[in-house]
Amino acid sequence: MSYRQLTDNEITILEKQGCEAENWNNVLVTDPFHSGRYRQVRFSGEVKIDTSDGTLFLHDSVPVDTGIHQCHIHNCTIGENVYISNVGLLANYSIGKEAVVRNVNSMIVNGPTSFGNGAELEILNEGGGRTLNIYNELTAQIAYLMVFYRHRPQMIARFKKMIADYAESQTGSTGIVGDNAVIQDCDTILNLHIGPLAEVSGARHLENGSLVSTKDDPIFIGSDVIAENFIVQSGSHLTEGALLEGVFVGQGVRLGKQLSAENCAFFANSEAFHSEAVALFAGPYTVTHHRSSLLIAEMVSFYNTGSGTNQSNHMYKLGPNHQGIYERGSKTGSFAYLLWPSHVGPYSVVLGKHHKNIDISDLPFSYLDTDGDASVLTPAMNLFTVGTRRDTEKWPNRDKRKDAKKHDLLTFKLLNPYIVEKILRGIDILQKLYDEADSSQKFVQYNGGSIKRLMLKMGIKYYQMAVKIAMGECLSYYLKHISGDADFADIKKVLISKEVSGYTDWRDLSGMIAPGEVIDELCTRIEQSHYSSINEIADALIAIHKNYSEYEWASCVHLMEGRYETKLTEFSREQMLQVIRDWKENAIKLNNMILKDAEKEFNASAKISYGLDVQGSRDADFENVRGKPEENSFISNLQADSEEIEKTAEELTDLIANAG
Amino acid sequence: MERSEIQNRVKSVIASVLEIDESTIGDDTNFIFDLGADSMQSLELVAAFEEEFDVEMDEDKALEVQTVSDAVGFIGTYLD
Numbered sequence: 196m197s198y199r200q201l202t203d204n205e206i207t208i209l210e211k212q213g214c215e216a217e218n219w220n221n222v223l224v225t226d227p228f229h230s231g232r233y234r235q236v237r238f239s240g241e242v243k244i245d246t247s248d249g250t251l252f253l254h255d256s257v258p259v260d261t262g263i264h265q266c267h268i269h270n271c272t273i274g275e276n277v278y279i280s281n282v283g284l285l286a287n288y289s290i291g292k293e294a295v296v297r298n299v300n301s302m303i304v305n306g307p308t309s310f311g312n313g314a315e316l317e318i319l320n321e322g323g324g325r326t327l328n329i330y331n332e333l334t335a336q337i338a339y340l341m342v343f344y345r346h347r348p349q350m351i352a353r354f355k356k357m358i359a360d361y362a363e364s365q366t367g368s369t370g371i372v373g374d375n376a377v378i379q380d381c382d383t384i385l386n387l388h389i390g391p392l393a394e395v396s397g398a399r400h401l402e403n404g405s406l407v408s409t410k411d412d413p414i415f416i417g418s419d420v421i422a423e424n425f426i427v428q429s430g431s432h433l434t435e436g437a438l439l440e441g442v443f444v445g446q447g448v449r450l451g452k453q454l455s456a457e458n459c460a461f462f463a464n465s466e467a468f469h470s471e472a473v474a475l476f477a478g479p480y481t482v483t484h485h486r487s488s489l490l491i492a493e494m495v496s497f498y499n500t501g502s503g504t505n506q507s508n509h510m511y512k513l514g515p516n517h518q519g520i521y522e523r524g525s526k527t528g529s530f531a532y533l534l535w536p537s538h539v540g541p542y543s544v545v546l547g548k549h550h551k552n553i554d555i556s557d558l559p560f561s562y563l564d565t566d567g568d569a570s571v572l573t574p575a576m577n578l579f580t581v582g583t584r585r586d587t588e589k590w591p592n593r594d595k596r597k598d599a600k601k602h603d604l605l606t607f608k609l610l611n612p613y614i615v616e617k618i619l620r621g622i623d624i625l626q627k628l629y630d631e632a633d634s635s636q637k638f639v640q641y642n643g644g645s646i647k648r649l650m651l652k653m654g655i656k657y658y659q660m661a662v663k664i665a666m667g668e669c670l671s672y673y674l675k676h677i678s679g680d681a682d683f684a685d686i687k688k689v690l691i692s693k694e695v696s697g698y699t700d701w702r703d704l705s706g707m708i709a710p711g712e713v714i715d716e717l718c719t720r721i722e723q724s725h726y727s728s729i730n731e732i733a734d735a736l737i738a739i740h741k742n743y744s745e746y747e748w749a750s751c752v753h754l755m756e757g758r759y760e761t762k763l764t765e766f767s768r769e770q771m772l773q774v775i776r777d778w779k780e781n782a783i784k785l786n787n788m789i790l791k792d793a794e795k796e797f798n799a800s801a802k803i804s805y806g807l808d809v810q811g812s813r814d815a816d817f818e819n820v821r822g823k824p825e826e827n828s829f830i831s832n833l834q835a836d837s838e839e840i841e842k843t844a845e846e847l848t849d850l851i852a853n854a855g
Numbered sequence: 856m857e858r859s860e861i862q863n864r865v866k867s868v869i870a871s872v873l874e875i876d877e878s879t880i881g882d883d884t885n886f887i888f889d890l891g892a893d894s895m896q897s898l899e900l901v902a903a904f905e906e907e908f909d910v911e912m913d914e915d916k917a918l919e920v921q922t923v924s925d926a927v928g929f930i931g932t933y934l935d
Contacts, residue, residue, distance in 0.1 A: 573895060649872070650895075650898065650902060784915055787915060788915065
């Protein structure tokens with residue numbers, strides 16, 4: 196870019212138009228320079244201005260000539276065809292081409308700043324000890340390792356060093372407004388990096404942060420937002436009075452409607468409105484929509500918050516140092532309350548108020564309800580509810596991230612090896628409780644909850660059903676790709692060639708399911724300084740995630756071999772057929788149970804409050820609002836799924852039975 | 856096992872699980888509509904019948920059974 200000083204004639208014109216400069220020699224321009232486009236501007240420090248001869252559209256509809264009006268510009272580089280108007284002070288910024296900055300009280304960088312990079316969040320435990328340092332490219336997985344792997348202090352030290360290095364690389368005394376960004380109708384903007392195409396409209400106070408907006412997935416910051424010490428990744432929206440202090444916002448997140456959040460991280464596709472969040476590790480797809488909900492000192496993911504949900508992390512002893520976990524897929528009913536520390540396992544539902552410390556981490560798909568003061572636990576019941584199936588189907592379809600680079604790595608599969616391992620532990624727990632209970636007992640006690648003794652057996656049954664489905668799903672996935680004329684030895688050869696080793700001890704790294712062995716190896720490599728930057732670790736996690744299918748198959752083989760007490764190489768035709776038969780029978784049975792649950796949505800109870808004024812209009816009113824079960828897409832998809840399972844099972848049975 | 860014995864034991868199990876007076880349970884009493892059993896209690900009933908009669912039932916089909924007399928017939932098929 197070739198800059199030159201203004202000519203005397205240009206300075207005369209500018210002064211006639213109400214412009215002034217601390218020193219006109221420090222105002223540099225490029226050719227062609229159109230003096231007429233600058234009115235009532237005070238220039239101070241060093242200012243560089245690119246050509247302005249175009250037109251931009253405010254609110255996509257009102258044309259304005261590019262240029263600068265009614266501003267104080269200090270130490271700025273102004274890109275091509277920018278529109279800057281009515282800005283009290285714009286200082287130390289580089290403004291990208293075709294950007295709009297208008298009606299802003301002040302927009303300043305006031306010294307060296309890392310724009311939120313390296314900011315410390317006292318997350319999960321308000322008492323401290325799990326500090327998360329945020330940065331522009333933070334992923335849910337790296338955050339998880341930083342927050343939860345405190346038993347590996349060397350690794351944490353490496354993370355801190357690498358994130359500090361990253362923050363240093365982002366540090367400067369000049370802020371950036373990316374190409375085509377729009378900043379309008381705002382009060383104070385201090386030390387804020389603004390990426391391309393970001394729109395900031397009506398924000399009240401933004402300080403020490405980065406809007407990592409991209410052309411593919413711009414960021415929107417709306418009215419009355421107040422945020423300090425924060426980072427927002429691409430595609431996210433902060434709107435309507437969101438109040439944030441020390442917050443990380445991942446990709447495709449929506450925060451607004453007066454949400455108040457402090458020391459929190461929200462990862463991919465989370466939505467938080469109205470509520471209050473403190474020291475919250477909100478894994479992917481965390482949802483809280485209600486004004487009266489508090490999420491404090493906890494980790495959740497794929498989580499849905501009932502209205503009035505809250506928790507206590509403070510027993511007025513040594514401070515607010517208790518913490519809790521709701522594992523993936525869990526949800527709370529209205530006014531559900533848990534006393535921290537507690538740990539709720541995956542896909543569980545918590546209803547009512549619980550005043551004991553609960554640990555049901557190894558009993559997935561549980562219902563935790565109350566009966567008087569007692570916490571009543573029913574394991575496995577959420578396995579066959581319509582809600583669980585619907586959630587599992589909706590998450591991948593609601594991935595809002597449009598950026599090619601998706602930071603958070605997600606495994607959506609319901610019966611993945613992490614869940615299956617939990618189920619297997621659950622079976623052992625329930626069996627032991629059943630064996631040790633007296634037949635006269637109505638309840639048995641387990642980790643803060645009371646389980647009806649008779650429900651132990653049902654829980655085991657349903658867990659066993661899930662294991663058979665998981666095994667069959669996995670085997671059928673690979674068998675489907677084998678040609679019909681293969682002989683049995685060939686079939687086994689194909690299956691065995693995919694075996695890597697019997698991976699166990701699976702982990703859920705806030706959305707990414709991976710074998711513990713592989714994660715521990717990664718941690719060791721981090722400790723041994725195999726990675727020189729935080730982004731190299733992110734790449735290593737991507738590599739692990741890409742291998743998920745292979746690890747899952749290894750886990751499935753391990754499971755099948757254990758169940759049949761036979762090495763896969765020795766599997767008989769009949770054993771393989773049995774896995775397929777069990778899968779078909781149980782998967783269809785599960786679908787039927789879910790169907791029955793779905794049909795409740797159309798029964799007489801569901802119709803209460805319909806047909807309000809006219810006698811006999813209830814059914815017609817209901818059908819016109821909710822439709823009929825036979826027209827419901829969820830129900831028809833479930834029926835189609837059962838037909839597909841039936842068909843696939845028949846084909847695979849033929850494949851195995853007829854293989855030479 | 857005699858049908859009458861199955862019937863008596865079924866009623867006794869229902870009374871115990873639903874915590875009601877056995878005398879209020881008739882042959883055609885419906886677990887859901889007459890006794891107010893919810894889905895969780897229905898499952899508990901299935902588990903209780905299994906334990907009482909030492910059988911392993913198809914709970915999918917068992918849950919379709921809604922009256923005492925149907926339960927007696929259904930359980931009878933496992934005892935035959």
